[in-house]
Each structure stands twice: as C-alpha cells, then as structure tokens.
Amino acid sequence: MRACATALAVLLAMCSWVEGEVATRRWRPLAVQGAKTLRFDLSGLGAAARVYRADLVLARSGAILGNEDDAMVKVEVVPASGAKPLPLRGPWFDRLDATEAVRAACRAPRAQTVEFIVKACPKGVQEATYLDVAFEGTAENVPPAVKGLKALHRGGLTFVTWAELDDPFGVKTPTLDELRAAVKQLDAAKQVRYRIYRHAERIDARSVAEAELLAEVAPLSGYNPRGVSTDHVIHQRQLRAIEDGLYARSIAAEPFKVAPDSPEMGALPVRRLAIEDGKPLPPGVGLYVHHPAKPGRAFYAVVACVDGVANMRHLADGAALAEPVAEEAGPGQPVLQNAEDLKVFYDYPGQRLHYVQWCAPPLANLPNQVHNWSAYVPPAAAGNDPLALGIYFHDWRGLYLRPRWPHARDQVLIATADSPWPSFGYGYHEALGTLKAFSEGVVRDYTAARIDAFVAWARKRFAIDPARISCHGLGTLGGTAALHYAFRHPDAVAWVVAGYFDASPATCPPAIKSGERELKTHLPQMEAVWGKREWDLKTAAGASIWKDRDLTAWVRAHPTAALPFLSIGAGTLSPVWSQQVPFMKALLEVRQPFIAEFDWGGSPPRYGPDYVRRDKPMPAVHPDRMEFATRNYWAEAKVLYSPGGSINTGLSWEPKSVVDTSERLEIEGRFGGAVTIRNAQRFKPKPGEKIAWTLDTGRREANRTGEAVADEHGLVTIPGLGQGKLILTRAGAPSQ
Incomplete structure (x- = not known):
C-alpha cells in the first residue's frame, strides 16, 4: 500500500506542471535607470508563477566583424543580485538565458521586478532590448493558430513548412527591394515570428513546455534572397543593351563591373525556395530546415508569436504533427x-x-x-x-x-x-x-x-x-x-x-x-x-x-x-x-x-x-x-x-602514353629543364637507388642517356631535358 502511495505521489509530482496552460509574454525595459541598467516590471506575471523559460534579447545597432576591436569584447550581463553572468543560449547565440533570474524574481516577496546590469555589450541598443518569458498562466490576445503544418525528411534534412499569417505578395514574384520593404513593414506593424518546436512526444498545449525550441523564424522565409546574383544583373544589362544603343555605349567600357551591393540588385526578382527538385514552395508558405543530430522519430509544431505573445493554446493538427517524422543524421542533399x-x-x-x-x-x-x-x-x-x-x-x-x-x-x-x-x-x-x-x-x-x-x-x-x-x-x-x-x-x-x-x-x-x-x-x-x-x-x-x-x-x-x-x-x-x-x-x-x-x-x-x-x-x-x-x-x-x-609555359606531356610500372616509367613531352617525376603511382625508387634514364628524341644521334640517384625522399631528377620520351628504369629492369 505504501509503495502504491509513493508511486502515486511521484506520478503527481511529474505531472503537476500540466495543471495550467503555457503562456508567453514580452516585457520592455522600464525607463532607463542608467546607461548599463535594464529593469523589467514582472508584476503581471503573478506571484510564484511557474517559469519555463526566459530570454533576454539584446539588440545591436549592427553586425560586428572580426576587423573591429569590439569583436573581442565578451557580452556580459549579470542580475542585479550579483549572481553569475547570464549564459548565452544556443544554438543561435543571439540571446541570454535569464530563466533562473526571472524565477528568483517571481519568488521574491516584494514587488516583482528583475534587474540586470549590462557590463559589456558592444553596439547595444537598450531601447530595442526585451525580455521574453514562457510561464504557466493564461495567455491573452493570442494570435491565430498556424495552419497547414507539414514535415518532410530526406537524407538528413527535415523540411518544416506551414501557412504564414500574412502573405503580402500572393502569386506575384517580388523584387529584392520589395521583399526587404515588406519584411520591414511587417515588423513595423507587429513583430511576427514563427517558433519551431521539436519533441519526442506529440506536442500539445501542455507538452509544448518540454519541447525543444529550435528557432524563431521571421516572415517570408519561403523566399531565397541569397539566390539573387550579380549574374542576373549582367544578364539584365545585356538584354537592355540589345534594345538601347545609348545604354550599350554607356556600359561598353566596363559591362561586368558589378558587386553584390550594386543598386541594380534590388530590382531583381526573388524566387521561392524549392524543397523538392524544381518545385518552388506555394505562395504564403514558411520554411525551416532542421538537421537532426541523430536518427530517430520526432514530432514538430509551429507556433505563431506576435510581439512576444505566442499561441500555445491551439496546437491542433494544423499547427502540430499528429504523427512523428522518421529522421536520419547526415549533411543532407542539395x-x-x-x-x-x-x-x-x-x-x-x-x-x-x-x-x-x-x-x-x-x-x-x-x-x-x-x-x-x-x-x-x-x-x-x-x-x-x-x-x-x-x-x-x-x-x-x-x-x-x-x-x-x-x-x-x-x-x-x-x-x-x-x-x-x-x-x-x-x-x-x-x-x-x-x-x-x-x-x-x-x-x-x-x-x-x-x-x-x-x-x-x-x-x-x-x-x-x-x-x-x-x-x-x-x-x-x-x-x-x-x-x-x-x-x-x-x-x-x-x-x-x-x-x-x-x-x-x-x-x-x-x-x-x-x-x-x-x-x-x-x-x-x-x-x-x-x-x-x-x-x-x-x-x-x-x-x-x-x-x-x-x-x-x-x-x-x-x-x-x-x-x-x-x-x-x-x-x-x-x-x-x-x-x-x-x-x-x-x-x-x-x-x-x-x-x-x-x-x-x-x-x-x-x-x-x-x-x-x-x-x-x-x-x-x-x-x-x-x-x-x-x-x-x-x-x-x-x-x-x-x-x-x-x-x-612551354611544358606539355602526353598522359595517355605514360607507362608507370614498378620497374619502369615513360613520359613523353616538351620539358625545358631539370625534370622531377611527381605523383608516380607504381614507380617508386628507394632513397639512394640508382636509376638509368634515356631521353628518346626520335633521332638516334640526339638521344641522351645517363644515371640518376633518387634523393632522400625517393624523388628522381634528370637535368637539362628538352623534348622527347623520358624513360626511367630501375637496376635490373629489362630494357625495351
């Protein structure tokens, strides 16, 4: 009886986390407390709330390259309580793991606030920094659920696709400038991201708390902006030059002068990605491609998130897989x-x-x-x-x-x-x-x-x-x-x-x-x-x-x-x-x-x-x-x-006529100097071995013969060769 009671207690403890749904919310820092202080009011989170995950996302004004001094500066942010610096969260390393700091704040008896000291963050933009928290609670104003989720695995790649909430282009093919403008406009109205989850069990409104968050994907992920090439710029120039003589003369001096940042790149069309040979994704479809680390079976879900609020509640078949995907590990195929x-x-x-x-x-x-x-x-x-x-x-x-x-x-x-x-x-x-x-x-x-x-x-x-x-x-x-x-x-x-x-x-x-x-x-x-x-x-x-x-x-x-x-x-x-x-x-x-x-x-x-x-x-x-x-x-x-x-530059030889055996090597060509035979597959003299050589010029009176000694690496060098067939033989090899 006691064993049954103990087992029941363990089971209840394991399942206690499923009592409420998983909610997410985004907090912006309060009015700046100092150039290096980030303070967030978490009073809306609720006392003693169960926190599953908290990410501190630090915005930067631009990328940092290795030729900048800032590249060596380690980002360091610590809770005001003086604990250890927040660790970076993989696999994207674009945010800090603030889970323990937020949990501690929720346990505090006083007003629920969490404060961080930014000791170092080159090019940091405090106004654009935010704190995303996933917790047990009731989500409000959740966005629509994702529909049309599919997962296809092939040769080490799992292709996850879904219908995006917004499709500004439909069947139209946007230019690169139009695509960039659309992404900017979508983010200005509301920041929509698609969170990709993976789990060994089927993902629903409760089990999503244990699922692995693989990525946050921006809108319009089904396009291939990196596929726009300067080759397309030159092609467009050439087509225009056929019709426009003045333009042709204007580019005649340097028709191929182009760079990846040329303004003309923006006017080029951006194709949708294909995940099956030659079949572009339909309009309005988002894409994420995962490389499983090991073979197995996995469930996937895609959750729409608007300004930090994710729809973790409606994870029906359209947003979460009903059946797992069989996966294998590998680099995948193009x-x-x-x-x-x-x-x-x-x-x-x-x-x-x-x-x-x-x-x-x-x-x-x-x-x-x-x-x-x-x-x-x-x-x-x-x-x-x-x-x-x-x-x-x-x-x-x-x-x-x-x-x-x-x-x-x-x-x-x-x-x-x-x-x-x-x-x-x-x-x-x-x-x-x-x-x-x-x-x-x-x-x-x-x-x-x-x-x-x-x-x-x-x-x-x-x-x-x-x-x-x-x-x-x-x-x-x-x-x-x-x-x-x-x-x-x-x-x-x-x-x-x-x-x-x-x-x-x-x-x-x-x-x-x-x-x-x-x-x-x-x-x-x-x-x-x-x-x-x-x-x-x-x-x-x-x-x-x-x-x-x-x-x-x-x-x-x-x-x-x-x-x-x-x-x-x-x-x-x-x-x-x-x-x-x-x-x-x-x-x-x-x-x-x-x-x-x-x-x-x-x-x-x-x-x-x-x-x-x-x-x-x-x-x-x-x-x-x-x-x-x-x-x-x-x-x-x-x-x-x-x-x-x-x-x-006068060197040439005839590979088809090469003879390469353990006892004999022949190679015919125009040499013009001292010749060392490289890359022989079978003719491999030992260091110090004597090698007989002949240069057959086709004229007996001009033929040359001699003896060479393989150096300490087994390489044989014959000096002063012009044109003809060079024949090397090891001692005791039959002459031909």
Whole structure:
C-alpha cells in the first residue's frame, strides 16, 4: 500500500506542471535607470508563477566583424543580485538565458521586478532590448493558430513548412527591394515570428513546455534572397543593351563591373525556395530546415508569436504533427531550384542548374543556413563516359551562376556563392552573426567543409571521374580560395588554375605602393572573418589561423607531398605579388609541378593543362633559364612595373602514353629543364637507388642517356631535358 502511495505521489509530482496552460509574454525595459541598467516590471506575471523559460534579447545597432576591436569584447550581463553572468543560449547565440533570474524574481516577496546590469555589450541598443518569458498562466490576445503544418525528411534534412499569417505578395514574384520593404513593414506593424518546436512526444498545449525550441523564424522565409546574383544583373544589362544603343555605349567600357551591393540588385526578382527538385514552395508558405543530430522519430509544431505573445493554446493538427517524422543524421542533399537561362548571344551548350544546400554545424556556425550553388552540366553528361569536375571560386563580384571561365565539353563546373561571410575557401569565426565574442571561440573550416559535402554529392550525381577534379579561381578572393581549398585535398585534386592569389596571408601588408599610388589590400576582408592578425586567433585544431593558411611554409615543410599541378597567373603590380614570389620559389626549391605567367598589369592563369590526372605521373620542371631571375621584382619580390616573365609555359606531356610500372616509367613531352617525376603511382625508387634514364628524341644521334640517384625522399631528377620520351628504369629492369 505504501509503495502504491509513493508511486502515486511521484506520478503527481511529474505531472503537476500540466495543471495550467503555457503562456508567453514580452516585457520592455522600464525607463532607463542608467546607461548599463535594464529593469523589467514582472508584476503581471503573478506571484510564484511557474517559469519555463526566459530570454533576454539584446539588440545591436549592427553586425560586428572580426576587423573591429569590439569583436573581442565578451557580452556580459549579470542580475542585479550579483549572481553569475547570464549564459548565452544556443544554438543561435543571439540571446541570454535569464530563466533562473526571472524565477528568483517571481519568488521574491516584494514587488516583482528583475534587474540586470549590462557590463559589456558592444553596439547595444537598450531601447530595442526585451525580455521574453514562457510561464504557466493564461495567455491573452493570442494570435491565430498556424495552419497547414507539414514535415518532410530526406537524407538528413527535415523540411518544416506551414501557412504564414500574412502573405503580402500572393502569386506575384517580388523584387529584392520589395521583399526587404515588406519584411520591414511587417515588423513595423507587429513583430511576427514563427517558433519551431521539436519533441519526442506529440506536442500539445501542455507538452509544448518540454519541447525543444529550435528557432524563431521571421516572415517570408519561403523566399531565397541569397539566390539573387550579380549574374542576373549582367544578364539584365545585356538584354537592355540589345534594345538601347545609348545604354550599350554607356556600359561598353566596363559591362561586368558589378558587386553584390550594386543598386541594380534590388530590382531583381526573388524566387521561392524549392524543397523538392524544381518545385518552388506555394505562395504564403514558411520554411525551416532542421538537421537532426541523430536518427530517430520526432514530432514538430509551429507556433505563431506576435510581439512576444505566442499561441500555445491551439496546437491542433494544423499547427502540430499528429504523427512523428522518421529522421536520419547526415549533411543532407542539395535541392534543385531551377535551370538558369542567362544566355544573351551565346552560352556554352548544356544546362546551368541552380541548387540550394542547407547547412548547419559543422558545415555552418548556425542552423538553417541557405547556400546557393550552380552546376554547369555539359551535353556529354548524357553519355556513358565519366566526366571531369571543376570547382570554381568567384571573385569579389560574386559571379557564380555563370562563371566567366572556360567551360570544358566533358567537365561539370560547380560554383558556390561565398556568402554571407567571404571566407577565402576555408571558413570563418564561429562568433560571426551571434552575440559571441571572437575571444570566446575559434575559426572553423565551415566553407571548406560544406564544399566537401557538395563535392561528395556531385561526384555521385554526375558520374565524376575521381582522377579529374580541379579547382579554379581568380582574384584575391577567388584565386586564394581555389588554391587554399585544393591544398586541403592535395591527394584528390589533379590541377589548379589560380590568379592573383594570396599564398601567405600572414605576410599580407595593409597596403602596397604601386607606382605613385597606395593600394589597399584584402587584409581587412580576411580579418573580418578570422579576427585581427595581431590577435592570432586559433583554428579548431589549436593552430594559428594565419600560420595554418601559410601555403609557402607548408610547401617547404612537406617536400614529399603529391601536390596538384598548378597553373599560376599574377602581376608584379598586384597586391599579392610579394606573397606569390616566395610561393613560386618554394615550388621550385622542392620541385613541385607548376607553370606561371606574369607581367606588370597581371596575366590571367593559363587554363590547363586540363589533361592532368590525379592517377598519372606529372613532370615538375625547374627551367634551365629564367631571364628575370636577377631582377628585383623577382629576386626581392618588389612590387613594381616590370616586363614580367614566365615559368614552364612551354611544358606539355602526353598522359595517355605514360607507362608507370614498378620497374619502369615513360613520359613523353616538351620539358625545358631539370625534370622531377611527381605523383608516380607504381614507380617508386628507394632513397639512394640508382636509376638509368634515356631521353628518346626520335633521332638516334640526339638521344641522351645517363644515371640518376633518387634523393632522400625517393624523388628522381634528370637535368637539362628538352623534348622527347623520358624513360626511367630501375637496376635490373629489362630494357625495351
């Protein structure tokens, strides 16, 4: 009998919280008590109220980037009672957890007020700060319940959709300016947010108190404003130029001068997102995409919230799922949005497909992040032969839907919009877009990780030949990203085409002298995402981000690495010339395969050689002659006007005729210097081993023979080679 009574008492204690409904309310601070004091009158909450959750939402006047001193300042707010600082609440880290402080205030015998001291909050706006509380009580003036809730899971992504309370556009497609204005107008009238809940049990008016609040979603979430591209601006310009001769002449000098913040962007249409290939969401539908951390079954609910008052009372089937969703963990798969038609006069034959990749940690620092991609698919994709895969990294103009780049007939060319934080092919600090300080976290490889995920998907989707993956980019953003991403996978990427890249950000000056002009460099943009260089912030592995990105030092420290073949373009007056020269010298010193071309104004990199394969040997050539070697723009890496020069631009070889066995290697081509064989798959001499070599020129009297000794790394170098078939054999191997 006593056991039954005890069990009943435990059950009643567990269920006591369900006696009342869950209500929410928002409080604004009372009249300012001081520049650093926030005081809230909670008398309407009721004495001894059961508080489930309280969030202190601190407003800021603008985002804080890593190149600002404020980025290192930790937000610190403490209750006036002198307790510990309020912790940040994940996963968005845009608010502070004030639950215990509000509970304490409700237990106090005196007037129910709660007071906080703001010790530090850079760019804080006190007037826009508020306190949201969820408690047991009766909600008043609740907004209408959400209708039409659906949840679809596919490959690691759960797509949650619902009918929004307001739909200002209907079937009309808004422009980017119209969409932004509509969001602003909606918030000015009343702040509507949709709270997304997830729970292991069915969510109703009482169990919602135990459900996990995943996010607060703003109105018009079914649109894809990040999908609006500068490519669309150029397309509109070209169409207009056909009809308007005066306009055509006005843009003739710089038709492609555009930036993501160009005013013309605002006039472009914004498409609705598709969560099934090629099927945009219907008008008036909101969207949130969740990445489950582990497989299982989950219920979802969406609650409308207006100015802090949420409708937690009406959670019928239209606002809460009656059946759970079966979920699995994983990065998810990109979803086809549409085929882009950007043709004016000419475009490469094939299709330009626009995809969206939804990311969350560890592929982004926040959940529900939309990243746009393009994939150029050539007609050859309809055949049975595997295709090459090119990864293109755009420059500061943001042109990714139609890269201004050669499109090979047998290559799928993919490109992503590097936004909202341009990150040079690596990633950014986890504090960006949150209340975290840069002093509290690390720089993570979010961008590279999400590219890895997209590439893994593309390799399966388009039947890619894994030996023919390449990276391409131009400029201090795109060229740097192409090179740095390729070095992330030196054993998987076959070749790289990069121009005006920064191989050593740690040595990048804030400005350079170019003739009589002083030119600012891209250092502030790097510091914006990695923190000021003087702070020397760390990666997740604990290394300095600036030392970690030093590819020149990496090349020298890894002489045996089988790097991709590099095609480099540069200019001796460019902001990155002083970083590029040491990098090229390092490649020559350790005998890595590359070609380079440069002049004073800047030479774009040569496209290719596109026949390079990751599974075939490559010749690394140290040229016999470099006429510019003693000139100070090379010898001292001086940024100045010059006649330029080139390295190995005459190099070519025939991969199809390569012989690579354990005893013999043959490679035919035009070399022009000392040749070191790199990336051999089977011909691997031991250090100190003697290797017989022959250069068959096709003319017996011009043939050359000799013997070489493999160095301490097992690499074999043959000096002074011109054109012909180079044959290497190990001792005792049969001659042919």
